[in-house]
Amino acid sequence: MLTTAVAVPVFGAFLIPFAARISTAARNTFAVLLGLFTFLAAASLAGTVLGGQTADFLVSFPRGFDFILRADLLSVFMASVSAFVSAIILIYSIDYISHYENQTEYYAMVVLFLGSMMGLVFSANLLWMYVFWEMTGFASWRLVGFFRSDKDVAKANKTILVTVFGALCMLVGIIMVYFDHGTLDLRQLHGATISYAAAAFILVGILSKSATLPFSTWLPDAGVAPSTVTSLLHAAVLVKIGVYAYARIFGVTFAAPDSFSNLVLYIAGASALVSAGAALIDTDIKRIIAYSTVSQIAFIFLGLASGNKTAFAGAMLYILMHSIAKGGLFLCAGIIEQNTHTKDINRMGGLFSSMPVTGVAFALCSLSVMGIPPFGGFFSKFLVFSGAAQNGNLPVMLMFLAGAVMTLLYLVRLFYKIFLGEAAGHGNPKEGSWTMVASVMALALIGLALGALIHYPSAYVDLLTNALGVNLQ
Amino acid sequence: MDKGLLAYLLIPLLSAVIIPFAARRRALLADILANVTLLAGLANIAWLALRPSVIQGGFADIPGDGFSLLLVGAVYLVALCVTFFSAWFMPEGQPNRAAYYSLLLVSVSAMTGVVTSTDFFTLYVFIEVLAVTSFALITTDESAGGIEGALKYFFLTFPASALIIVGVAVMLLSLGSLSFESLRIAMSAEAPAAAVTFSAALILLGFLIKSGVVPFHTWTPDAYQGAYAPVSAHLAGIVTKISGVYAIIKLATLLRFFDGRAQALSEMLMFLGMLSIAVGALAALRQTDFKRMLAFSSISQVGYIVLAAGLGTPLAVMGAVFHLINHATFKTVLFLNSASVEKATGTTDMDKLGGLEHSMPWTSWTSVVALLSTAGVPPLSGFWSKLLIILALWEAGLRGYAVMALLFSIVTLAYFMMMQKKVFFGKKGQAAESSAEVSAPLLAPAVLMCGIIVALGLLFPYFYTYVKVVAERIIL
Numbered sequence: 001m002l003t004t005a006v007a008v009p010v011f012g013a014f015l016i017p018f019a020a021r022i023s024t025a026a027r028n029t030f031a032v033l034l035g036l037f038t039f040l041a042a043a044s045l046a047g048t049v050l051g052g053q054t055a056d057f058l059v060s061f062p063r064g065f066d067f068i069l070r071a072d073l074l075s076v077f078m079a080s081v082s083a084f085v086s087a088i089i090l091i092y093s094i095d096y097i098s099h100y101e102n103q104t105e106y107y108a109m110v111v112l113f114l115g116s117m118m119g120l121v122f123s124a125n126l127l128w129m130y131v132f133w134e135m136t137g138f139a140s141w142r143l144v145g146f147f148r149s150d151k152d153v154a155k156a157n158k159t160i161l162v163t164v165f166g167a168l169c170m171l172v173g174i175i176m177v178y179f180d181h182g183t184l185d186l187r188q189l190h191g192a193t194i195s196y197a198a199a200a201f202i203l204v205g206i207l208s209k210s211a212t213l214p215f216s217t218w219l220p221d222a223g224v225a226p227s228t229v230t231s232l233l234h235a236a237v238l239v240k241i242g243v244y245a246y247a248r249i250f251g252v253t254f255a256a257p258d259s260f261s262n263l264v265l266y267i268a269g270a271s272a273l274v275s276a277g278a279a280l281i282d283t284d285i286k287r288i289i290a291y292s293t294v295s296q297i298a299f300i301f302l303g304l305a306s307g308n309k310t311a312f313a314g315a316m317l318y319i320l321m322h323s324i325a326k327g328g329l330f331l332c333a334g335i336i337e338q339n340t341h342t343k344d345i346n347r348m349g350g351l352f353s354s355m356p357v358t359g360v361a362f363a364l365c366s367l368s369v370m371g372i373p374p375f376g377g378f379f380s381k382f383l384v385f386s387g388a389a390q391n392g393n394l395p396v397m398l399m400f401l402a403g404a405v406m407t408l409l410y411l412v413r414l415f416y417k418i419f420l421g422e423a424a425g426h427g428n429p430k431e432g433s434w435t436m437v438a439s440v441m442a443l444a445l446i447g448l449a450l451g452a453l454i455h456y457p458s459a460y461v462d463l464l465t466n467a468l469g470v471n472l473q
Numbered sequence: 474m475d476k477g478l479l480a481y482l483l484i485p486l487l488s489a490v491i492i493p494f495a496a497r498r499r500a501l502l503a504d505i506l507a508n509v510t511l512l513a514g515l516a517n518i519a520w521l522a523l524r525p526s527v528i529q530g531g532f533a534d535i536p537g538d539g540f541s542l543l544l545v546g547a548v549y550l551v552a553l554c555v556t557f558f559s560a561w562f563m564p565e566g567q568p569n570r571a572a573y574y575s576l577l578l579v580s581v582s583a584m585t586g587v588v589t590s591t592d593f594f595t596l597y598v599f600i601e602v603l604a605v606t607s608f609a610l611i612t613t614d615e616s617a618g619g620i621e622g623a624l625k626y627f628f629l630t631f632p633a634s635a636l637i638i639v640g641v642a643v644m645l646l647s648l649g650s651l652s653f654e655s656l657r658i659a660m661s662a663e664a665p666a667a668a669v670t671f672s673a674a675l676i677l678l679g680f681l682i683k684s685g686v687v688p689f690h691t692w693t694p695d696a697y698q699g700a701y702a703p704v705s706a707h708l709a710g711i712v713t714k715i716s717g718v719y720a721i722i723k724l725a726t727l728l729r730f731f732d733g734r735a736q737a738l739s740e741m742l743m744f745l746g747m748l749s750i751a752v753g754a755l756a757a758l759r760q761t762d763f764k765r766m767l768a769f770s771s772i773s774q775v776g777y778i779v780l781a782a783g784l785g786t787p788l789a790v791m792g793a794v795f796h797l798i799n800h801a802t803f804k805t806v807l808f809l810n811s812a813s814v815e816k817a818t819g820t821t822d823m824d825k826l827g828g829l830e831h832s833m834p835w836t837s838w839t840s841v842v843a844l845l846s847t848a849g850v851p852p853l854s855g856f857w858s859k860l861l862i863i864l865a866l867w868e869a870g871l872r873g874y875a876v877m878a879l880l881f882s883i884v885t886l887a888y889f890m891m892m893q894k895k896v897f898f899g900k901k902g903q904a905a906e907s908s909a910e911v912s913a914p915l916l917a918p919a920v921l922m923c924g925i926i927v928a929l930g931l932l933f934p935y936f937y938t939y940v941k942v943v944a945e946r947i948i949l
Contacts, residue, residue, distance in 0.1 A: 060934070061933065061934050061937075062933075062934055062937045062938070062941075063864075063937075065933075101831075130851065131851035131852050131856075134850050134851050134856075135851070135852070137850075138845065138850060145898060148828070148830075148898050148899060148900070149899075149900065150894075150899050150900060153894045153898045153899050154894070157887075157890040157891070157894060160886070160890065161883065161886065161887055161890065164848075164850075164882075164883055164886055165880075165883050168879050168880055168882060168883060171879060172875075172876055172879060175863065175864065175867055175875070178864075179867060179868070
């Protein structure tokens, strides 16, 4: 199952153009099936890893560049979450994308993206993590450049240049690790120390991919892409790669120096504040949600870098909750944007009467992002904060508390501007098609259900933290 | 001469002689003869090197040093792509069709001669044959640009030939022999004679000019831009690599850079390599002509090979050889695609192009694959060769060079992104409105090369084994 979870989407993506030769319906079905299959393959590994086992797959390469896939608690968790959200996005895409050009390329790239993500999370060799890292960069380049005006292509190029720059810095860090330890096999590196310089270079790569300060500018710009793409980038895959890599490299493999973790905390705190501020004043619906992502990612970093088990488990839950809720928010934004033909929130208003289901889904997802009980988002935010409190770094705590309050503010403002108040210059647009509405509603309800059934995911992440965590108190 | 590979030299030469007679009545025969000759050679090489039994034996059965065979393979591959492309690219009734193919085949012979020669005089002779054929090939379509490019090529590489022949003369006087082996033995002495090192330096300088390394790069953009379209692919893909870069790698191993016998030369080479990477990449950012940008990109990529050759450790030589082969694949694709674009739209000015991806999807996507390989994006083949070079630099303690070489990949990516945006994506330009995809035979070489790029990337362990055999044989 391990190899199929990676190989099927990666190679399947290149078959999509051939499926498109048969018919549009065949292509769409094939793409959705690939997404669902990947999710099932990844989720089916949960049984193995919960039993305390790991699954490995190895192809020998010269010079210690072995291609190693390994399923453990962390990788199966990340793979299942991202594959699930991606599968929902693929279903939603069928209607959403059907009016545009380049659809075949779109489906191929989404599936390739998903496959590279699977490869990335299952890789147990830093070099191959880098390989898949760049493949996701390539796919995101094509996806952000989905519309082909000069402005769109320029922003797509910005996306790839920023992330590839970060990736090259990361490669420098990886080469340092290679010469320090003589291997890139993460299984052998477990518990090893990492030099400050190598950690810093790898961090640049992570921050650029997860759009944290000072590399955050590409993510709001990437909002020119179709909403499904931004949703994919924000919620399911792209920015989560950075978080995952941080968890994998500094959370469960290397013991990072304490001062390094503190540095990460301050960068994340600044990122949370600055982007929340930007979300408060922007008027473009997708840019606001994008800034919100930048801000929420910082909370995940807070959990990962705080250095204790509570916070780490909270961060894992946060990844899950944020994927579901943010995916939902972007897909709602897609419905709104498509039916009102604008992205400016000042020209919306009063949409609740014409799109009630979308409105409810949007509200539920927002509540989860804000961290209101009993939504899933509450538990993750609570755990992250209580872990950070144990760490006892007061300035960082205050920064993040302010960030959390601002989250509340900008999401309420956004909801008010779009759905409540006076209607502003639109002719009461209609609700989205049923697959689209069903997708967003599913995500919203799952967010609620995860809160109600918080016992199961939290038991999983506790197991994960205890089994794999390195250097956690 | 390496006699085992003599047939690869003689058979194209024979075909070159036959073609003008055979094609007197039927012009088509010239196309067929040239293609069949090269295809047969390539099949033969594939049989020699890629038999399952040879692969399983870790390539230990490869005749000679393996390097020559690999390069002869690359020469045949690129030349086959170019002749096949030309057969469909040339307008019917082009007057010098037969001469064109004859010259191409002679240049293939000359390149085979270069890579199989074992002494400096033979090397010089074949280099000159190659220079003369390239000079004639550039002017194939008799346009003003072609003649200008040919003249620049001739005048600027002429001093290089002069330097090489002077170097050869000094070497004969000081060493008493011109064979590679005697130079290698002389260099392994505790303190090699200064005159020998000097002669080698002269020869090296000549080859640096021939390979278009900064600061001797000024002729390459003009020659590539002015040359007849398929010929620029031939020149950039393989000719300048064989007539310059190959000789540099060879000299680097003969001069035993790896044990520091010629420290100053080695450092100079590395510096010029790094300079080429930087200057080529930064200059490419500012180009508006498709072919000119590719030419500057070539300068930058040659810089990587020269940098690695200058280091000279086994790992670096492996990286250099691998990058040389990769360069042949991706640069051929890009230049052939530029030729396709020129055929479809009538221009290579990037400001006039745009939006070609809908009318030319295959050209667009093969370009994407080739440019990603050039920029070293995994898992394509260009990534592995760059990685080997960078690991070698790091291993030798040259971390500054390693990091710079790595970070210039981002500049490479930047200018190619710009190119892709201006030519294929973006708004439809005037030229794009009326153009259609070129015919399938014109696409076949690019698609084949892309397949090789992907395959070399994914089958890296096999190729690594081969290149390791090569590095061991030519260094030890």
